[in-house]
Amino acid sequence: MNSLLFIIFAGMAIGCAISMISQRNPLYSAISLIGVFIALASLYVTLAAPFIAAVQVIVYAGAIMVLVIFVIMLLNVEQSEPRRQRLRFLVPLAVGMAAVLIAETAFILYSVQTSNTKLPGNISNVGLTSSIGEGLFTGYLLPFEITSVLLLMAIVGAMSLARRTEVLSSTARVVPGAQVLAMDIARPRGVEDLRPAIAQTSDDVASQMGVAFQSERTRSSQEDEA
């Protein structure tokens, strides 16, 4: 019975994982990854770890994947273009290295096969929430506290990364023609001047504002003279 469950959920996990890396649309990849998470949670249940299974569904399939799908939809990514040619040799290289990795793992599993370990019976209380809490707050108290510091750092880092920085200060004026000048620098008296500049060209605006301004046209004509 347990073997049957293992085969079902392991097949589901591997199938969803292969589907994840073969999809072109990131949204379908995300949905396949949710399938992997659900299959792994089911395997945790068969391994007598109900707390980890619940956390897997809530945190991974719930929180993290919702965040990922939110970002995918926020960025509105089109389907990825066909792969470019110049890094094509990496694909057989990746497959070869994966084969080596699998061979190594198979060898290790084959050589440790002699240790006969059995699934625990029902008397075990290892996976229960109470024993996990006991372990977290006695022997592993320091890692638990470090984890809280890590989460705080993640909050601060995510906020500082995703915040839009102010490009212009509040006293800046934009001269038409691709130049940004602060009025404090241009006119050190710094009197607030809100009169509109009425002119046809950038040069006229610059002369009205008393700012040295070199437009593309005058610069190119100077270069022609030189």
Added chain:
Amino acid sequence: MEPQLSWYLALSAVLFTIGAVGVIVKRNVIAMFMCIELMLNAVNLTFVAFSSFFQDVSGQLFVFIVMTVAAAEAAVGLGIIITIFRNRESLDVDEASILKL
């Protein structure tokens, strides 16, 4: 026939390998991010399997901590992805091969 410990380890190795291949092959930043999550989950499966077969709760505590790290990584990583997209209008990692936004 009950499932052996080696079955779980083999499944974990296969999932980890699929995730590693995905990180190498994929070009989309979000897809690479999801492959990293898959690799973390493969390691979690190893932890839980050992914890259950050796009757030791430490493995499940480590899984708890790995999940916290994954959540922090999701927050910071998606912030970085949004910043890259804002600056480059693209999610292709080849566009962002220089460590400069």
